[in-house]
C-alpha cells in the first residue's frame with residue numbers, strides 16, 4: 001500500500017483504540033512512525049548515494065515511484081542495501097523474532113510493534129506477483145503472496161474512500 005495510506009490506517013487504529021483506553025501521545029506517534037518506516041528506511045542508501053554527489057536528486061524520486069523493471073540505475077551496493085533493508089522491514093519472520101524478544105523485555109512496546117505488523121500484513125495483501133510481491137518470509141524466501149496491487153486505480157480510490165468513511169465514523173462517534 002502507499003505510504004500515506006499506511007500512516008492513515010495506523011493513525012485511525014490508534015485513534016479508535018484511544019476511545020477505549022488511554023494511549024500515551026508518544027506511543028501513538030511511535031505506532032504511526034513504525035507503520036511508515038518499512039517504506040522509508042530502504043530509501044536511505046539511495047539518499048546517501050544522492051547526498052554523496054554521485055546520484056541526481058531526481059533518482060531518489062524515480063526510485064520511490066518506480067514500477068518493476070524501471071528502477072533507476074544505481075551502484076550495486078546501493079541497490080543491494082536498499083533491497084535488503086526493504087526485505088528486512090517487510091519480513092513477518094523477522095518481525096516475529098523482534099516481537100518475541102521485545103515482548104519478554106517490554107510488553108508496552110506492543111502498540112508500536114502493531115504499527116509495524118499492520119504495514120507487513122497490509123502489504124502482503126496489497127502487492128502482487130507483478131508488483132513487488134511483499135517478501136513476508138524473508139530471509140527464508142523472496143517469494144510473496146500474489147495479492148491485489150495497491151496502485152490499481154479503482155483499489156486506490158476504494159482504499160481512500162474506506163479511510164474517509166472510517167475517519168468520519170470515528171469522528172461522529174461520541
Ligand SMILES: [Zn+2]
Nearest residue numbers: 001038039123
Ligand atoms: Zn511497504
